[in-house]
Amino acid sequence: MIVAKRMMRNPLFVDENDSMKKAMDIMKEREIRHLPVMKGREKLVGIVTERDIKQASPSLATSLEIREIYYLLDKVKVKQIMTRRVYTVSSNASIEEAALIMREKKIGCLPVVDGGKLVGILTETDILDAFLDSLGVHGPGYRVELALPNKTGILFEVLKLIKDFDANIVSVASASHEDPGMKILILRIETKNYKMLKAALKKSGYEILSAD
Numbered sequence: 570m571i572v573a574k575r576m577m578r579n580p581l582f583v584d585e586n587d588s589m590k591k592a593m594d595i596m597k598e599r600e601i602r603h604l605p606v607m608k609g610r611e612k613l614v615g616i617v618t619e620r621d622i623k624q625a626s627p628s629l630a631t632s633l634e635i636r637e638i639y640y641l642l643d644k645v646k647v648k649q650i651m652t653r654r655v656y657t658v659s660s661n662a663s664i665e666e667a668a669l670i671m672r673e674k675k676i677g678c679l680p681v682v683d684g685g686k687l688v689g690i691l692t693e694t695d696i697l698d699a700f701l702d703s704l705g706v707h708g709p710g711y712r713v714e715l716a717l718p719n720k721t722g723i724l725f726e727v728l729k730l731i732k733d734f735d736a737n738i739v740s741v742a743s744a745s746h747e748d749p750g751m752k753i754l755i756l757r758i759e760t761k762n763y764k765m766l767k768a769a770l771k772k773s774g775y776e777i778l779s780a781d
Contacts, residue, residue: 572667573660575699576681576689582607585614585648589625592617592647603678605687606651613680613687615651625650657682660689664699667691705740710759713767716776719752727754730773736760753778 582605583592592604596619606615625645658667658679667679671693681689701707717723724741731738739757746753760766767780 570664570699570703571660572658572662572664572679572681572691573689575664575695576660576691577695578689580605580680580687580690582687583617583647584608584610585646585651587647589622589645589647589650593622596622603690603692605655605680605690606647607687612685613655613657613682615648615653616655616678616680617647617651618677621650621652655680658691659683664696668696668700671696703740704742704755705757708739708757708759710737710739710757711763711781713756713758713770713780714778715754715756715770716746716751716778717754719746719750723752724754727756727770727775730769731756731758731760731766734760734762734766734769736762736766 581595581599581601583595585606585608595604596602602619604617605613606617608614656670656674656676656679658670658681660681660683671677671679678690678692680687681691715727717727728738737759739759740755742755744753744755758766767777770777
């Protein structure tokens, strides 16, 4: 799955010379936590986050009146509080690549840039939705988690067994096992013969870690 399939196209943004208050108002109205910052509507120069705004906002213990606070917020420019180092991704990159960048850099979103142009934005929620969709969580079927020997052809053996029970495989995923000689296989299966299938898996020597 590529980023283009999951990103929000034509994302909202602010200009670097817009006020901090404007950025705050947009975030509150649209219920978002990140805004790309542009220079002259052409060049991506930063990103302003909910965290940036909180850090730059007056303390709750301030003695300023509300009108004075709003006055100050209207005077502060986005470029004064934005995060200048922006990590980006292309629309043709894989979701896995984008997720890895966000995890390693500990960031909550990635502006999507093609040919120097901002074309979208990808957030943590988009990544999570893609993950849930790939696992078929919202679809029909039963979830089975197996511990299998990490050897060539083992997946084919399991799928061949499942086919004999007239089962439809909704999704397939794998995960590492504490034993390097093993792998964890996670399947979502749609079948009318679920109990019989579980029994057959156990009889064939496959360790069922969980089944629901």
